Every structure is written in C-alpha cells, then in structure tokens.
Amino acid sequence: MWGGRFSASPAEIMEEINASIGFDKRLWRHDILASKAHVAMLAATGIVKPDEAEQIARGLDQIIAEIEGGKFAFSRKLEDIHLNVESRLAELIGPVAGKLHTARSRNDQVATDFRLYVRDEIEAIQAGLMGLQLALAKKALECAGAVMPGFTHLQTAQPITFGHHLLAYVEMLRRDRGRFGCATRRLNESPLGAAALAGTSFPIDRDMTAEALGFSRPAANSLDAVSDRDFALETLAAAAIAAMHLSRLAEEIVLWTSPQFGFARLSDAYSTGSSIMPQKRNPDAAELVRAKTGRIAGAFQALLMVMKGLPLAYAKDMQEDKEPLFDALDALKLGLAAMTGMVEDLTPDARAMKRAAARGHSTATDLADWLVRALGLPFREAHNVTGRIVALADEKGCDLKKLSLDDLKSVEKRITDDVYAVVDVASSVKSRTSYGGTAPANVRREARRWIKRLEKEAGSR
Numbered sequence: 001m002w003g004g005r006f007s008a009s010p011a012e013i014m015e016e017i018n019a020s021i022g023f024d025k026r027l028w029r030h031d032i033l034a035s036k037a038h039v040a041m042l043a044a045t046g047i048v049k050p051d052e053a054e055q056i057a058r059g060l061d062q063i064i065a066e067i068e069g070g071k072f073a074f075s076r077k078l079e080d081i082h083l084n085v086e087s088r089l090a091e092l093i094g095p096v097a098g099k100l101h102t103a104r105s106r107n108d109q110v111a112t113d114f115r116l117y118v119r120d121e122i123e124a125i126q127a128g129l130m131g132l133q134l135a136l137a138k139k140a141l142e143c144a145g146a147v148m149p150g151f152t153h154l155q156t157a158q159p160i161t162f163g164h165h166l167l168a169y170v171e172m173l174r175r176d177r178g179r180f181g182c183a184t185r186r187l188n189e190s191p192l193g194a195a196a197l198a199g200t201s202f203p204i205d206r207d208m209t210a211e212a213l214g215f216s217r218p219a220a221n222s223l224d225a226v227s228d229r230d231f232a233l234e235t236l237a238a239a240a241i242a243a244m245h246l247s248r249l250a251e252e253i254v255l256w257t258s259p260q261f262g263f264a265r266l267s268d269a270y271s272t273g274s275s276i277m278p279q280k281r282n283p284d285a286a287e288l289v290r291a292k293t294g295r296i297a298g299a300f301q302a303l304l305m306v307m308k309g310l311p312l313a314y315a316k317d318m319q320e321d322k323e324p325l326f327d328a329l330d331a332l333k334l335g336l337a338a339m340t341g342m343v344e345d346l347t348p349d350a351r352a353m354k355r356a357a358a359r360g361h362s363t364a365t366d367l368a369d370w371l372v373r374a375l376g377l378p379f380r381e382a383h384n385v386t387g388r389i390v391a392l393a394d395e396k397g398c399d400l401k402k403l404s405l406d407d408l409k410s411v412e413k414r415i416t417d418d419v420y421a422v423v424d425v426a427s428s429v430k431s432r433t434s435y436g437g438t439a440p441a442n443v444r445r446e447a448r449r450w451i452k453r454l455e456k457e458a459g460s461r
Helices: 010-019 021-044 050-068 080-100 106-142 163-188 206-212 224-226 228-254 282-305 316-345 350-358 364-375 380-398 406-407 417-421 425-430 440-460
Strands: 148-153 156-162
Touching: 010 417, 021 050, 021 080, 021 106, 021 206, 021 316, 050 080, 050 316, 080 106, 106 224, 106 228, 106 316, 106 440, 148 163, 148 350, 148 425, 156 350, 156 425, 163 228, 163 440, 228 282, 228 316, 282 316, 350 425, 364 380, 364 417, 364 425, 380 406, 425 440
Parallel strands: none
Antiparallel strands: 148 156
16 A cells, blocks of 8 residues: 555554554544545546546445455555555445545644544534533522532631532533633634645646535645644643543542531442452442543543644644544543443432531621621631630530520620521521522522523533
8 A cells, every 4th residue: 555665564563562553443434435535626626537437436435335344454564544545445436545645644634534533523522521411400490499508628618509619620521611711713624635745736626626525715734734632732731631630520529428427328330349258338330430530531641642743734643643542531431421321320318418507606697797797806816815715615505506605705705596597507508698699599590590501502412
C-alpha cells in the first residue's frame, strides 16, 4: 500500500509498534462515511467518472455490511483502518478502488475520522450528563425539605437541605455540558482536502465535503488541519473535569452510606458484600467511579505530552492520540451511567440527617445574625458573643438550643427567648431564602425548573 519506494517488508517489531488497527478499527464507520463524501465530491468536480464513483460507493456499502455482520477480516499487516478498508475495496471492485485516495492523504483522512468520532462521543456524553442532571433534580425535589448538615473542611458548618446539596451537582454538570458544547463547536471544522499537509492541486470542493459530513466549515489552513489535536485535548480536559465532579459525588455517597454517617442507603443493586465479613455493604460502584477519574485525567496529560514537542505538520506520534481518548470517554460514559443509577437508587434517611444537622452548633451563624438584627450589634461583635455562647454550650455538653435563657444572658444580657426560634435547624434552612439559598421553597422551584428544562431538551434530541 506504500507504493514502489520499499522493496522489503518491515521487521516484526516494526509491524508491532506501527500497527494501529487493534484500536483504530472502531473508527470504521466514520472512515467509510468520510470516504463516501469524498468520492461523491470527486465525481461532482469531474475528478473521477460518475460510474467509477458509483462502483466505489457500492463497494463501501458492501464493506459496511461485512463489518456489521462480523465478516470483515481486519489485518494488522495493513496497519490501520484506512488501509484495511481500501484494501478490501480493491478486492471487491478492482483497480478503480485506487481512485478513492485521489486528492487526500491518510493525514487528513484520520484527522477527519477522528473529529467525526469525537463529535459523536460528545453527543453521547451530553445525553449521559443530562440523564444524571435529571436524576439529581428529581431526587432534589423529593428531598427539598430534608435537613442535613452542610460542611466546610468536612466540619459541621450550617444546616442545608439535601435537595439543595444535590442541585449543586446539577449546576456542576451544567458547566460540564457547556464545556463539551464549546469543544464541539471548535472541532466542527473539516480537515478533509488538506491532504498530507499542503492541500492539493486537484479542483476539489471542500465546502461540499464539509457540508456532507455535518461540519460547519472546512479547516482554513492545511498544515493546521492535519496536525491539530486540540479538539481531542479539549474534549479530554472537559472529560477530566466532569469525571472530577462525578468523583466528588461518589465520595459523598461513600460517606453518606457509611454507618458513621448513615445519611442514605444504596440497595443491593448498587452494593456489594465481603468474602469474609457477612455484615458488609460496600458502595463499590461509587468507589469505581471515583477511581476512574485517574485514568481520565491521565489521558489528558498523556496526549498533552505527546503533542507538546511536535513541529508542524503530522508526525506518527499522533497515533498515540486515540487509545487514551477511547479509554477515557468509555470510562466517563460508564461512570455517568453508574452514577445516574446510584442517584435514582439512593434512599436518604431524613431523620438521621436532621439529627446530624442539629449537632456541632450548626445554627451558630443564625444566632450571630439574630444578634445583629434584634440587638443591633455589629456583626464582628455578634460573632464574638456567639463564639462565647458556643464555648459555654461545649462546657455544658449540650447544643445551643438546650442552653437556658439565663445561660445565654450570662454572655449577653439583652438576649430574649425569641432567640430559640432561630437556633432550630428547620427554621434556619427556611430562612435562607436569598437567591441560590437552601430554603425548601427555593429548592422546589429550582428542581422543578430543571426538570422541566431537561425533559424538554431530552424530547427535542
């Protein structure tokens, strides 16, 4: 397939390191789609005869049928998916198959196939992100009034609602979808027709092939078109951030389902047991989602290192672009599906969460705010007074709500029994009505808004 320049076969180890068919065969559908668009353009511009283009197109359709039927024999001696398809095409239709490669190179061919593949993968990931968002929003609506402790530094901070906590992840996933959307818009330029690196002297119509393949436009510079892998890097960067968000949620599920927290339970469908300890219920699905973040983030770093020292234009180093991306996007799609299942399966224990929210003086900020509103103290003074009251509660071994009015007055004599209304955890969350706050009314409104929006988007896909 290399032509007359070489008279000897490659060494066995050369074949081993050089061949990519073991992994790039998953690009077969995109490769054939691009070839059909290319040959249609060659016929439309008079570069090949219409009957020749028809023969090539029919041969490509037969190859599709063979691959879908599991009858296509992929050969490592033919290196990659492009030469495997072209070789089989020659067997089917004869020498006219060689005209398919007119005015293109494997350099623009693989760049085109890879962009088409990544674009399709992003669409699948977007659907997975939406599915997880919808699961979280529905669970948030169910749990809009369920009080739990909010944490900073994993220390009890202020009471929030479980629904509010879940909606935080909906917002994270919204940004993830935005990043993947931006990546799609930037990758949607067609390299086809850039040939090896310099373009071609044939009178091709790159707008025609770009339109046929759903690209917004042809890539403007032939050197850049064949050597650019920014689209893969950007997609991997978006994937790494999304995986990090899944990992954070997975870590919380691990904590929530532990006996020490006891905030929620996963059913048998998303739990595993121990080979030696009969009592164990392990959140293995969450742990594996958490762990897969490493391989996804590692894929981004791996490709970044491949690309960092390459002069223009194409170099065989770029063959290392696919395996990390394939693995990373597969892992992300699996993680999204697993996390969606876990969120739908998760059963919160509202009583346990509320009990935990009442511990650790979580309403101390509410007390300080009350001192500002009711007594007119500057906040810094109110903060100091509240800190002394918290110290008193610790000394007595009780929560703020259990301190007597005399105890409170011993720190600040102007305190009245009205204060007890604000140190209750349920009252605390209800009071947080500012935009974006944790009040149950806010959570219900936001959850319903998200559910309506996501269901509408899903219906329009």
